[in-house]
Amino acid sequence: MKRQLETLKKIQDLSLTRAECTARGENAPAEALTKEISALAETLEQRVLALYTRLSATRPLFLSAMHNGKCSGCGMQVPVASARMVRMAAHLVTCTTCGRILYDNAGAVASSRKVEDVDDENVSKVRGIARFSSAELMVPSLKAATMEEAIAELSNAMATGGFVSDGEALARLALEREAVLTTRMEAGVAVPHVRGVEGGSLAFSLGISKEGIVWDDSGEKVNFIVLSAIPSAGSAFFLKLMSDLMAVFRRKAGRAALLEAVDSASLWAALDKATNRTIR
Ligand SMILES: [Zn+2]
Numbered sequence: 001m002k003r004q005l006e007t008l009k010k011i012q013d014l015s016l017t018r019a020e021c022t023a024r025g026e027n028a029p030a031e032a033l034t035k036e037i038s039a040l041a042e043t044l045e046q047r048v049l050a051l052y053t054r055l056s057a058t059r060p061l062f063l064s065a066m067h068n069g070k071c072s073g074c075g076m077q078v079p080v081a082s083a084r085m086v087r088m089a090a091h092l093v094t095c096t097t098c099g100r101i102l103y104d105n106a107g108a109v110a111s112s113r114k115v116e117d118v119d120d121e122n123v124s125k126v127r128g129i130a131r132f133s134s135a136e137l138m139v140p141s142l143k144a145a146t147m148e149e150a151i152a153e154l155s156n157a158m159a160t161g162g163f164v165s166d167g168e169a170l171a172r173l174a175l176e177r178e179a180v181l182t183t184r185m186e187a188g189v190a191v192p193h194v195r196g197v198e199g200g201s202l203a204f205s206l207g208i209s210k211e212g213i214v215w216d217d218s219g220e221k222v223n224f225i226v227l228s229a230i231p232s233a234g235s236a237f238f239l240k241l242m243s244d245l246m247a248v249f250r251r252k253a254g255r256a257a258l259l260e261a262v263d264s265a266s267l268w269a270a271l272d273k274a275t276n277r278t279i280r
Helices: 002-023 026-041 046-058 080-088 120-125 148-161 167-180 233-251 252-260 264-275
Strands: 063-067 101-104 192-197 202-213 222-228
Touching: 002 026, 002 046, 002 063, 002 101, 002 167, 002 233, 026 046, 026 192, 046 101, 080 101, 148 167, 148 202, 148 222, 167 192, 167 222, 192 233, 202 252, 202 264, 222 252, 233 252, 233 264, 252 264
Parallel strands: 063 101, 192 222
Antiparallel strands: 202 222
């Protein structure tokens, strides 16, 4: 059953990537992904295929990571007996609350702190971009000359700041995601990301390369790189956050303000200012 679960994970990743394409109006890569998904689904055992078909018809996330004994899809505690079966992965277990297929998240790269480490009573005070990032995650001049180095540098910032448990694993997974389909957008922006980073909130780091970094086979350079670690619960919100950030990168004044920043603190201040109307 482990292999079936691996296939389901791949299908879910590709489906989410397809949703990103569709949101950006990129139809050709979306169609290619649909073919890839169908080919993978054909390799599933009949019973697994039936369950996948039923679940995926109504929800984009049909799989859910079990993190610290909880279903990350709905947040409910998984009963002890079921949790043991999820860890053994001998057969498929679904969440009794939300119905998603559960898989064991142990050993995966996890989010190790909330963006703002505040207690629940104070959480409402955190506003705007501070819900997703922090000054220590701003890299105003990347040392990186390649896409791989840029992803490693930003992953390292996330790990050093304590936002993810394992920076190297985050970088590796982000590169695997790039291999499926480039995350380069218009306006010299790339948005590498890793989904299924459970345990905390959606977090991103921002790196700037004034010279630009060739990102993919197109040979086009990017100047702004946003690396995100996305928990299942933040999956849909990620698309909205990226579209809000893109609105800043597309504006000449927005870009200029970010490019002028000389250190992490001034980049953070510029990003906060540029997003204070859109991201609340
Ligand atoms: Zn659930």
